[in-house]
Amino acid sequence: IFLFCCREPPCCAGLRVFRNQLPRKNDFYSYEPPSENPPPETGESVCLQLKSGAHLCRVCGCLGPKTCSRCHKAYYCSKEHQTLDWRLGHKQTCAQPDHFDHIIPDHNFLFPEFEIVIETEEEIMPEVVEKEDYSEITGSMGEALEEELDSMAKHESREDTIFQKFKTQIALEPEQILRYGRGIAPIWISGENIPQEKDIPDCPCGAKRILEFQVMPQLLNYLKADRLGKSIDWGILAVFTCAESCSLGTGYTEEFVWKQDVTDTP
Numbered sequence: 525i526f527l528f529c530c531r532e533p534p535c536c537a538g539l540r541v542f543r544n545q546l547p548r549k550n551d552f553y554s555y556e557p558p559s560e561n562p563p564p565e566t567g568e569s570v571c572l573q574l575k576s577g578a579h580l581c582r583v584c585g586c587l588g589p590k591t592c593s594r595c596h597k598a599y600y601c602s603k604e605h606q607t608l609d610w611r612l613g614h615k616q617t618c619a620q621p622d623h624f625d626h627i628i629p630d631h632n633f634l635f636p637e638f639e640i641v642i643e644t645e646e647e648i649m650p651e652v653v654e655k656e657d658y659s660e661i662t663g664s665m666g667e668a669l670e671e672e673l674d675s676m677a678k679h680e681s682r683e684d685t686i687f688q689k690f691k692t693q694i695a696l697e698p699e700q701i702l703r704y705g706r707g708i709a710p711i712w713i714s715g716e717n718i719p720q721e722k723d724i725p726d727c728p729c730g731a732k733r734i735l736e737f738q739v740m741p742q743l744l745n746y747l748k749a750d751r752l753g754k755s756i757d758w759g760i761l762a763v764f765t766c767a768e769s770c771s772l773g774t775g776y777t778e779e780f781v782w783k784q785d786v787t788d789t790p
């Protein structure tokens with residue numbers, strides 16, 4: 525499952541998720557799992573260019589239909605990324621085609637890469653949330669209607685309960701960035717913008733979609749999202765996939781992601 529996030533959300537929906545179910549033996553990846561030992565530090569940049577198949581942008585890794593007009597060996601998704609790569613080293617390698625290779629310099633464009641450590645969570649007994657007494661509000665706001673006060677009190681009480689449950693559930697591992705639990709209910713951070721069953725579209729095969737995993741807001745700290753200028757943000761990202769895990773061959777099928785913000789945004 526691949527979850528893509530746009531750095532500038534106003535340009536589009538900002539989030540897309542795709543599923544692919546290749547068998548272990550396939551034409552694209554090694555049958556053996558990768559080594560758990562870290563690779564030796566050689567000081568060289570990581571090679572991100574495919575030796576065959578589709579041409580990818582040297583900056584972001586997306587499809588690169590555009591090519592350098594001089595060497596015809598460097599591919600880009602846009603003029604902006606071609607300009608960035610030119611400033612960061614391609615200007616020198618382009619003039620020496622015999623020495624041109626597929627080593628990609630660090631453009632400081634992609635998000636940092638980390639290893640995710642997976643642990644089983646112990647069951648947590650929920651804390652008892654004390655209900656606040658809203659009776660004093662009535663006396664201090666005599667002009668407000670009693671119905672409006674009751675509605676406000678119920679809404680705030682529900683919000684407090686949901687957020688308290690969220691904090692209690694993550695108390696053992698406050699730095700967790702992802703929660704995997706296929707078919708379970710997500711842990712919402714707010715009472716606002718919680719999807720109903722009708723809001724989750726069915727898979728193209730006709731089966732229902734169920735929760736696969738949820739991404740926590742703590743991940744934003746590791747991605748250093750506040751340093752990107754136009755910052756991305758979320759409260760919870762809930763990823764829903766086909767309940768039947770339908771066969772897709774070697775292709776990709778788009779699944780569904782629901783974004784819940786900490787506060788309701790227009």
